Amino acid sequence: MANQEGDHYISYLDQQGKYRGLLAWLLSTDHKRIGLMYFYVIATFFFIAVSLGLLMRTELIAPGETIMSPQTYNGLFTVHGIIMIFIIVIPGLSVVFGNFFLPILIGAKDVAFPKLNLLSFYLFLLGAIMAVLSQFLGDGPPDTGWSFYVPYSVESSTNVIFALTAAFILGFSSILTGINFIVTIHRMRAPGMTFMRMPLFPWSIYATAWIQVLATPIIGITLLMVVAERAFSIGFFDPALGGDPILFQHLFWIYSHPAVYIMILPAMGVVTEIFPTFSQKPVFGYTAIAISSLTIAFIGYFVWGHHMFTSGTSYFSRLFFSLLTFLVAVPSAIKVFNWVATMYGGSIDLKPPLLYAVGFIFLFMIGGLTGLIQGALATNIQVHDTAFVVAHFHYIIFGGMGFAAFAGIHYWYPKMFGKMYNIRFANIAWVVIFTGFNLFYFPQLVIGMQGMPRRYFDYLPQFKTGQVLSTIGSYILVTGLLMMLINLLATRKKGKTAPANPWKGVTLEWQIPSPPPLENFDIIPEIKRRPYFFGESKNEK
Amino acid sequence: MSDHAVHSEHYDREAGKLGMWIFLFTELFLFGGLFLVYAVFRATYSADFHEAASELNTFIGTLNTVFLLTSSMTVAMSITAIQKNNRTLAFMLILITLILAGLFMVDKYIEWSHEFAYKVYPGSEVLKNMPRGELLFFGLYFMMTGLHALHVFIGMILLTINLVKVKKGIIHRENYLLLENSGLYWHLVDLIWIFLFPLLYLVS
Amino acid sequence: MKNQETHSTGYLTYAIVLIGLLALTTLSVAVTGIHLGAFTVALALLIASIKVAFVLAVFMHLRSENLFLKLAVAGVFVLFALVIIITFFDYLFR
Numbered sequence: 001m002a003n004q005e006g007d008h009y010i011s012y013l014d015q016q017g018k019y020r021g022l023l024a025w026l027l028s029t030d031h032k033r034i035g036l037m038y039f040y041v042i043a044t045f046f047f048i049a050v051s052l053g054l055l056m057r058t059e060l061i062a063p064g065e066t067i068m069s070p071q072t073y074n075g076l077f078t079v080h081g082i083i084m085i086f087i088i089v090i091p092g093l094s095v096v097f098g099n100f101f102l103p104i105l106i107g108a109k110d111v112a113f114p115k116l117n118l119l120s121f122y123l124f125l126l127g128a129i130m131a132v133l134s135q136f137l138g139d140g141p142p143d144t145g146w147s148f149y150v151p152y153s154v155e156s157s158t159n160v161i162f163a164l165t166a167a168f169i170l171g172f173s174s175i176l177t178g179i180n181f182i183v184t185i186h187r188m189r190a191p192g193m194t195f196m197r198m199p200l201f202p203w204s205i206y207a208t209a210w211i212q213v214l215a216t217p218i219i220g221i222t223l224l225m226v227v228a229e230r231a232f233s234i235g236f237f238d239p240a241l242g243g244d245p246i247l248f249q250h251l252f253w254i255y256s257h258p259a260v261y262i263m264i265l266p267a268m269g270v271v272t273e274i275f276p277t278f279s280q281k282p283v284f285g286y287t288a289i290a291i292s293s294l295t296i297a298f299i300g301y302f303v304w305g306h307h308m309f310t311s312g313t314s315y316f317s318r319l320f321f322s323l324l325t326f327l328v329a330v331p332s333a334i335k336v337f338n339w340v341a342t343m344y345g346g347s348i349d350l351k352p353p354l355l356y357a358v359g360f361i362f363l364f365m366i367g368g369l370t371g372l373i374q375g376a377l378a379t380n381i382q383v384h385d386t387a388f389v390v391a392h393f394h395y396i397i398f399g400g401m402g403f404a405a406f407a408g409i410h411y412w413y414p415k416m417f418g419k420m421y422n423i424r425f426a427n428i429a430w431v432v433i434f435t436g437f438n439l440f441y442f443p444q445l446v447i448g449m450q451g452m453p454r455r456y457f458d459y460l461p462q463f464k465t466g467q468v469l470s471t472i473g474s475y476i477l478v479t480g481l482l483m484m485l486i487n488l489l490a491t492r493k494k495g496k497t498a499p500a501n502p503w504k505g506v507t508l509e510w511q512i513p514s515p516p517p518l519e520n521f522d523i524i525p526e527i528k529r530r531p532y533f534f535g536e537s538k539n540e541k
Numbered sequence: 542m543s544d545h546a547v548h549s550e551h552y553d554r555e556a557g558k559l560g561m562w563i564f565l566f567t568e569l570f571l572f573g574g575l576f577l578v579y580a581v582f583r584a585t586y587s588a589d590f591h592e593a594a595s596e597l598n599t600f601i602g603t604l605n606t607v608f609l610l611t612s613s614m615t616v617a618m619s620i621t622a623i624q625k626n627n628r629t630l631a632f633m634l635i636l637i638t639l640i641l642a643g644l645f646m647v648d649k650y651i652e653w654s655h656e657f658a659y660k661v662y663p664g665s666e667v668l669k670n671m672p673r674g675e676l677l678f679f680g681l682y683f684m685m686t687g688l689h690a691l692h693v694f695i696g697m698i699l700l701t702i703n704l705v706k707v708k709k710g711i712i713h714r715e716n717y718l719l720l721e722n723s724g725l726y727w728h729l730v731d732l733i734w735i736f737l738f739p740l741l742y743l744v745s
Numbered sequence: 746m747k748n749q750e751t752h753s754t755g756y757l758t759y760a761i762v763l764i765g766l767l768a769l770t771t772l773s774v775a776v777t778g779i780h781l782g783a784f785t786v787a788l789a790l791l792i793a794s795i796k797v798a799f800v801l802a803v804f805m806h807l808r809s810e811n812l813f814l815k816l817a818v819a820g821v822f823v824l825f826a827l828v829i830i831i832t833f834f835d836y837l838f839r
C-alpha cells in the first residue's frame with residue numbers, strides 16, 4: 001500500500017527470479033505472469049479464428065462457390081467454433097483477468113496453488129495446439145461443427161478423435177483452474193474481507209469456478225464415450241446397436257449450456273467493476289448482483305434441454321426447459337438494471353472501458369432477448385438451426401463476452417503494463433467495432449427469421465442482401481479490431497507511463513503501483529468495509 | 542519487496558484438502574455421466590439388463606468389494622498411525638493397502654480374460670449378435686469397470702509414492718497432507734465401486 | 746488459521762465401520778435372491794447409499810470437517826440426482 005510512484009520497487013514485469021529471459025516467464029508461477037501468458041496465447045488464437053471467420057464471410061458474399069469448396073467450409077466453421085469456444089471464450093476472461101486480478105482484488109499475494117496454475121496453463125496450451133493440429137493430421141479437418149453431434153461425429157472419416165482429445169485436455173485445464181480459484185477465494189481473502197465485502201468480479205469468478213468444476217467432467221466423459229463409440233462401436237449413441245443419439249445431446253448440453261455461463265459470468269463481473277469506477281458511485285444493489293451470479297450458475301445448470309426443442313424430446317421435458325429458460329433470464333435482467341442504476345446520477349466519465357461496457361449492455365440485451373424468442377417452444381421451431389441462432393449467440397458471446405473482454409483490457413491495461421494507450425484512438429476504434437458488429441450480425445437475425453439455415457455454404461438469392469451487408473459488416477468489424485490491436489501494441493512499450501490509479505478506482509488493484517510488484521502487496525491490507533466506497537459524501541447509506 | 546524476488550509458497554493444509562475434495566467432486570461427475578447413461582438404458586432395456594448381469598460372476602464382484610472396502614480401512618488407519626507418529630505401522634498399512642489393490646487388479650484381470658475368452662469384448666461379433674440391451678450392458682460394464690480400474694491404477698501409483706515418502710520420513714506427523722489427499726482419492730475409488738457393484742453384478 | 750488441529754480417529758472405529766460395511770455388502774448380495782421387482786434396485790441403491798455415507802463420514806473424516814464442506818458434498822449428490830431426474834423428464838414422458 002505504501003508504494004506509490006516514485007518509490008523504488010520492482011514490478012512483476014522486470015523482476016528477476018531463478019531463471020532469466022523467456023524461461024523466467026515460461027516457468028513462472030506468478031499469477032500475473034501466467035495471466036499474461038494466457039492473454040498472449042488467447043489473443044493469438046483469437047486473431048486466427050477471426051481470420052477463419054473472415055474467410056467464411058467472404059465465401060458467403062455471393063451465392064455458390066466463391067473462394068472455397070463446401071468441405072473446406074465445413075472444416076472452417078468447425079475449427080472456428082472449436083477455437084473460439086474451447087480456447088477463447090470458455091477459459092478467456094477467467095484465466096486472463098481471473099488470474100491477474102482475482103488475487104489482487106481479494107488482497108492475496110497469489111492463487112492458492114501457484115504450481116497447479118502453471119500446470120493448467122500448459123494443459124491449456126497442449127489442448128490448444130492439439131486442436132489446431134487436428135486440422136492438419138489424418139484425413140482432413142474435422143467437419144462436425146464444435147458440437148460433435150452423433151451420429152455424424154462417429155461416422156465422419158475426418159480426424160475427430162484427435163479434436164475430441166484436445167477438447168478433453170482443455171476441459172481438464174479448465175477444471176484445475178476452477179479448483180484453484182474456489183480454494184483461493186475460500187482461503188486467501190485478506191483479513192476483514194468477508195464474502196459480502198468481496199468485490200463483484202471475484203464473486204462472478206467464484207460462481208464460474210463452481211460451474212467449471214461441476215459441469216466440465218460431464219463433457220469429459222461424453223467425449224470419451226464418443227471415442228469409445230468410434231474405436232470399439234460401444235453402441236451408446238448408435239440406434240443400430242440400440243443406443244440413443246438424443247442421449248448424446250443431453251450429455252453434451254448438460255455441460256455446454258452451463259459453459260455459456262462460464263463464458264458470460266466473468267464478463268458480467270468485469271463490467272460490474274467498470275460501472276462504479278466510471279460513475280464514481282458505489283455499485284447499486286451489491287447483494288443482488290452477488291447473489292444473482294450464484295442464481296445464474298445454479299439455474300443455468302438446468303436449462304440444457306432448450307437446445308433440443310426440435311430433437312424429439314418429450315413434451316413435458318420441453319415445457320420444463322422452456323420455463324427454466326425464462327427463469328434464468330430474471331437474474332440476468334437484475335444485473336442489467338443494477339448496472340444502469342449504478343450509472344444513474346453518477347458523474348459519468350465516458351472513457352473507452354465504459355464505452356465498451358455500455359456497448360456490452362446494449363448487445364447483451366439484444367442477445368438475451370433474442371434468446372427468449374428461442375426459449376419459447378413455438379417460435380423456436382421457426383428459428384431453430386437458422387442464421388437467427390448464429391446471430392443470437394454471437395450477440396451473447398462476442399457482443400457480450402467479447403465486448404466485456406475489450407472493456408476489461410482497456411480498464412486494466414494501464415495496471416497490467418504500466419502504460420496508457422491513446423484514449424482518442426481507442427474511442428474511434430470502439431465506434432468502428434460497434435458499427436461493424438451490428439452491421440455484421442443484425443442482418444443475420446433478419447435472414448434467419450426468413451429461413452436462412454446455419455452452417456450452410458450456399459444460399460438462395462433472396463438472402464443475398466442480408467449476406468452481403470453482413471460480410472461488409474465483418475470487414476468493418478475486423479478493421480476496428482485491428483485499430484484496437486495497433487493502439488494497444490504501439491503503446492505497450494512507447495506509451496505514456498500510467499499512474500497507479502488513472503481512473504480514480506477504489507478497489508484494491510488501484511491501491512498498488514502500476515504495474516504491480518511481484519507479490520502485489522507489501523503489507524496485506526485489512527478490509528473494514530464493503531467495496532466501491534467513494535468517500536463519505538457520495539455514500540449516504 | 543527487494544531485489545531477491547523469490548516467490549513464497551505457503552503451506553495451508555485446509556486449502557490442500559479443500560482442493561482435493563473439489564477434485565473428487567469432478568471425479569464423481571465424470572462417473573456420473575456414465576451412471577446417467579446406465580440409468581437411461583436400464584430404464585429402456587430392464588429385461589436385457591437382468592439377463593446380461595446374470596452372466597457376470599457375482600463371486601468375483603463380491604470378492605473385489607471386500608478387497609476394496611478393507612483397503613479403504615487400512616489407508617484410513619495409516620493416517621491415524623502417522624498422526625500418532627508411528628511411521629512403521631503407517632508403512633505396513635499402506636503396504637497392505639497396495640497389496641489389496643493388487644489383488645483387486647488380479648481379480649479384475651481374471652474376470653476380464655474370462656470374458657475375452659468367450660469373445661465378449663467391446664465391438665466383438667458375439668456382442669453384436671446379442672440383444673441390444675445386453676450389448677449396451679456390456680458396453681457400460683467394460684467402460685465403467687475400465688475407467689474404475691484406471692483410477693485404481695492411479696491410486697496405486699499415489700500410494701507407492703506415499704510408501705516411499707513415509708519410509709524416507711518426508712511424510713511425518715507434522716506434514717502428511719499428501720497421504721491424507723491420496724487417502725481421500727483412494728476412498729473415492731472405493732465409493733464409486735460401492736455403486737458400481739450392485740448396479741452391475743446384483744441386477745439379475 | 747482455525748480448524749488446523751488434527752482429528753484423529755481410533756483404529757477400533759475404523760474396524761467397526763469395516764465390519765458394518767462388509768455386513769451391508771452381504772445383505773446386499775443376499776437380497777438379490779429375493780424377487781422384489783422394481784424395489785430390488787431401490788433396495789440395492791439404498792444399501793449402497795448407506796455404505797457411501799459411512800465411508801464419507803468416517804473414512805473420509807467428513808464428520809469432523811466444517812459445515813461448508815458437508816453442505817458442498819451433500820449439494821453435489823443432490824445436484825447429480827436433479828440432473829438424472831430432469832433427464833428422465835424426457836425419457837419417462839416420450
